[in-house]
Amino acid sequence: MNKTSKAIALIGLVSASSAFAMDLEFNNVDLDSDGAISMEEAAQYPELMQQFKDLDSNKDGQLSEQEFAAAQ
Known part of the structure; x- marks a missing residue:
């Protein structure tokens, strides 16, 4: 996979996480x-x-409000 394809895949993953x-x-x-x-x-x-x-x-096994907010 070339750098452009990796960048596009990463952008898609970040967008999906935010959604x-x-x-x-x-x-x-x-x-x-x-x-x-x-x-x-x-x-x-x-x-x-x-x-x-x-x-x-x-890595404490739970999500704080700040950790959760980081996904937005």
Whole structure:
């Protein structure tokens, strides 16, 4: 794959990640209102689960509001 194809693929991936995040509200996913989205809470949203490990920047197994917002 050449550099142009890789760049186009990366742009598509970033756009797809942003699209799912804009459709979800942090507070609606954080069902127990503890200020974090657990993997169990995220499991209801396949698009979020696909990105969960990448979004979990501190690798604590949950998404803070800031980590979640970074996907938007």
